[in-house]
Amino acid sequence: MFDHLTNPVLIETRAAMRRYIEEELRPLEAELGLGSEDPWPREVLQGVWRRSSELGLYASCLPTQLGGKGLNIAEQCALKADLAASGCSLAPHVLGDLGGPPRVGNMLKYATPEQIARYFGPVIRGERSTCFAMTEPHSGSDAMSISTTAVADGDELVIDGTKHYISGAPFADFAIVMCVTTPGSAGTPPSISAVLVDLDLPGVTVSTEYTPMSGQHIDADIRFEQVRVPRANILGGEGNGFKLGMSRINVNRLLHCPTMLGLAMSVYRSSLDYARTRRQFGGPIARFQAIQHMLADMAATLWACESMIAQTAALADTGADLRMRAAACKLFVSERCFEVADKAVQIHGNVGVTRGHPVEQAFRKLRMFRIFTGTSEIQRNTIARAILDTGEEAPAARARDAAAS
Ligand SMILES: Cc1cc2nc3c(=O)[nH]c(=O)nc-3n(C[C@H](O)[C@H](O)[C@H](O)COP(=O)(O)OP(=O)(O)OC[C@H]3O[C@@H](n4cnc5c(N)ncnc54)[C@H](O)[C@@H]3O)c2cc1C
Numbered sequence: 243m244f245d246h247l248t249n250p251v252l253i254e255t256r257a258a259m260r261r262y263i264e265e266e267l268r269p270l271e272a273e274l275g276l277g278s279e280d281p282w283p284r285e286v287l288q289g290v291w292r293r294s295s296e297l298g299l300y301a302s303c304l305p306t307q308l309g310g311k312g313l314n315i316a317e318q319c320a321l322k323a324d325l326a327a328s329g330c331s332l333a334p335h336v337l338g339d340l341g342g343p344p345r346v347g348n349m350l351k352y353a354t355p356e357q358i359a360r361y362f363g364p365v366i367r368g369e370r371s372t373c374f375a376m377t378e379p380h381s382g383s384d385a386m387s388i389s390t391t392a393v394a395d396g397d398e399l400v401i402d403g404t405k406h407y408i409s410g411a412p413f414a415d416f417a418i419v420m421c422v423t424t425p426g427s428a429g430t431p432p433s434i435s436a437v438l439v440d441l442d443l444p445g446v447t448v449s450t451e452y453t454p455m456s457g458q459h460i461d462a463d464i465r466f467e468q469v470r471v472p473r474a475n476i477l478g479g480e481g482n483g484f485k486l487g488m489s490r491i492n493v494n495r496l497l498h499c500p501t502m503l504g505l506a507m508s509v510y511r512s513s514l515d516y517a518r519t520r521r522q523f524g525g526p527i528a529r530f531q532a533i534q535h536m537l538a539d540m541a542a543t544l545w546a547c548e549s550m551i552a553q554t555a556a557l558a559d560t561g562a563d564l565r566m567r568a569a570a571c572k573l574f575v576s577e578r579c580f581e582v583a584d585k586a587v588q589i590h591g592n593v594g595v596t597r598g599h600p601v602e603q604a605f606r607k608l609r610m611f612r613i614f615t616g617t618s619e620i621q622r623n624t625i626a627r628a629i630l631d632t633g634e635e636a637p638a639a640r641a642r643d644a645a646a647s
Contacts, residue, residue: 243320243323243324243327243500243503243504243507243548244316244319244320244323244500244548244552246552247316247317247320249313249317251311251312251313251317252313252317252320252321255298255299255302255311255313255321256320256321256324258297258298258299259297259299259321259324259325259336260324260328262293262294262297262299262336263325263328263330263336266293267290267330267332267336268330270286270332271330271331271332274286276331277331277598278331278333278456278457278458278603279456279457279458279459279598279603280331280459281412281459282332282459284413287332287335287371287413288368288369290332290335290336291335291338291341291342291368291369291371292367292368292369293368294335294336294337294338294342294368295366295367295368298311299321299336299337300336300337300338300342300343300366300368301338301342301343301366302318302321302337303318303337303338303343303344304343304350304366308350308366309366309367310343310366314555314559315493315496315497315555315558315559316552316555316556316558316559318337318344318497318500318555319496319497319499319500319551319552319555320500321337322337322339322497322500322501322504323500323501323503323504323507323548323551324504325337325501325504326500326501326502326503326504326505326507326508327504327505327507327508327511328504328508329508329600334458334460338365338368339501340371340373340409340410340460341365341371341372341373341410341413341414342365342366342368342371342372343365343366344497345365345372345373345374345409345410346362346365346372346374346418347490347493347494348486348489348490348493349418349436349477349478349486349489349490350362352477352478352479352482352486353477353478354474356474357438357474357475357477361416361438364415370415370416371410371413371414371415372410372414372415372416372417372418373408373409373410373411373414373417373418373464374408374409374410374417374418374487374490375405375408375411375417375418375419375420375464376388376405376420376487377405377406377407377408378390378403378404378405378406379404379406379463383616383617383619383620385420385484385487386431386432386434386484388403388420388421388422388432388434389403389422390402390403390404390405390419390420390421390422390466391403391421391422391423391425392419392421392422392423392435392437393423394423394473395470397472397473397474398470398471398472398473399421399423399437399470399471399472399473399475399476400468400469400470401419401421401437401439401445401466401468401469401470401471402466402467402468402469403421403465403466404463404464404465404466405417405419405463405464405465405466406463407454407461407463407614408461408462408463408464409460409461409614410460411441411448411450411461411462411463411464412448412450412459412460412461412462414441414448415440415441415442416438416439416440416441417438417439417441417464418436418437418438418477419436419437419438419439419464419466420434420435420436420483420484420487421434421435421436421437421483422434423435423476423480423481423483424481433480433481434481434483434484434487435476435477435479435480435481435482435483436476436477436478436482436483436486436487437471437475437476437477437483438471438475438476438477439466439469439471439475440471441464443469443470443471444469445466445467445468445469445470446464446465446466446469447464447465447467448462448463448464448465449462449463449465450462450463451463454610455606455609455610456603456606456607456610457603457606458607491568491615491616492558492564492565492568492569493558493564493568494615495568495569495571495572495615495616495621496551496554496555496558496564496567496568496571496572498572498575498576498611498615499547499550499551499554499571499572499575499576500551501611502547502575502576502579502608502611503544503547503548503551503575503579505579505583505604505607505608506540506543506544506547506578506579506582506583506604506608507544508600508604509582509583509586509600509601509604509605510537510540510541510544510582510586512586512590512600512601513536513537513540513585513586513589513590513601514528514537516589516590516593517533517537517589520591527589533589536585536588536589537589539581539585540582540585540586543578543579543581543582544582546574546578547574547575547578547579550570550571550574550575551571551575554567554568554570554571565624565628566624566625566628566629569616569620569621569622569624569625569628570621570625572611572615572616572621573618573621573622573625576608576611576612576618577612577618579608579611580605580608580609580611580612582608583601583604583605583608583609584605586601586604586605587601587602587605
């Protein structure tokens with residue numbers, strides 16, 4: 243996947259990540275007997291963040307002056323696809339997707355020197371972990387309807403509210419919490435700010451009472467009751483929280499795509515092997531045209547997904563407005579990769595529906611991508627708005643027009 247990318251730094255980083263997975267993480271998983279559906283002890287995760295950081299993997303998405311490798315978005319896609327395709331249980335921790343630099347993403351550039359020293363520097367070094375908390379029990383797709391408040395009291399803010407289904411919260415040290423700092427009134431939306439909140443403060447409760455269908459123990463609710471933080475903990479200026487969240491979301495939508503692609507690629511490879519080795523009616527099932535057609539559809543779909551991700555990432559690296567393309571990419575890749583997983587289950591027969599088999603696990607993981615970072619319906623709304631309101635066209639139409647002129 244993404245073999246067209248030839249930056250020597252990327253090639254070296256891909257090799258280093260492969261070695262890390264094979265020589266350190268797989269043996270660690272085997273030694274501890276833990277898989278992706280087990281709760282991992284915090285100290286083990288911390289060890290993975292630190293080691294990934296030492297190897298230059300954890301912050302590879304950041305510019306070199308911030309301790310990263312300066313990989314562009316296309317190159318990050320290549321790394322993420324490799325990682326997901328590895329099937330390694332600790333994969334979400336290697337590049338910091340859950341609580342490391344990618345979780346902060348674009349928002350890092352709004353941090354003050356004090357916020358970098360106290361919060362984001364330790365995240366980059368793999369010493370502390372963070373999470374991004376927007377969703378609430380009564381506020382999902384309609385993110386502007388959040389009701390968590392941060393009320394000013396002198397030099398402090400007092401926070402009250404509950405955040406729901408927050409990735410990385412079970413092991414995060416602090417959260418980037420979206421709070422209403424000035425309530426809306428008729429015709430005026432509320433003013434929303436992003437506030438950095440340590441999760442060991444009095445009044446904070448992190449509870450993990452549910453498990454998503456992936457079986458992973460990586461999401462939790464965070465409750466804030468009269469939690470006091472300095473006003474200086476507002477990230478990017480008061481009232482700019484929603485803008486900050488949105489500035490992060492387009493790239494985030496795109497960066498979920500290589501993870502889905504990697505997962506789908508792993509079940510496709512498993513299906514190829516299985517079709518060649520599983521024998522029924524006197525020979526391998528790969529000789530049945532029905533199986534061949536499923537494999538052909540999977541191969542064609544994966545190529546389409548990889549091409550779309552590569553093109554969207556290349557566009558992102560030019561700094562172009564990504565809103566419509568990132569939504570289209572996330573919509574297409576999440577729905578098509580889930581179809582690939584569905585075919586993989588079919589090819590594997592009873593093996594594919596057996597709890598804990600890698601194909602069955604990937605099927606459940608891939609289903610979830612159609613919900614978070616904006617549901618498929620929200621992506622369609624974004625695309626439709628771009629097409630109808632701003633007249634933005636599909637990339638193919640633009641290329642055709644450019645060629646014709
Ligand atoms: C595994 C997982 C991890 C998550 N991690 C985080 C996290 O780290 N931080 C965070 O803040 N949140 C997180 N979330 C929350 C996630 O962003 C929300 O689940 C998502 O935005 C959808 O909100 P909802 O689940 O409340 O669904 P709802 O918004 O209630 O939607 C329910 C249904 O109605 C549809 N719908 C809603 N509005 C419209 C509309 N305008 N047009 C058409 N259809 C519509 C939806 O598409 C969906 O089908 C996570 C969720 C999951 C499952």
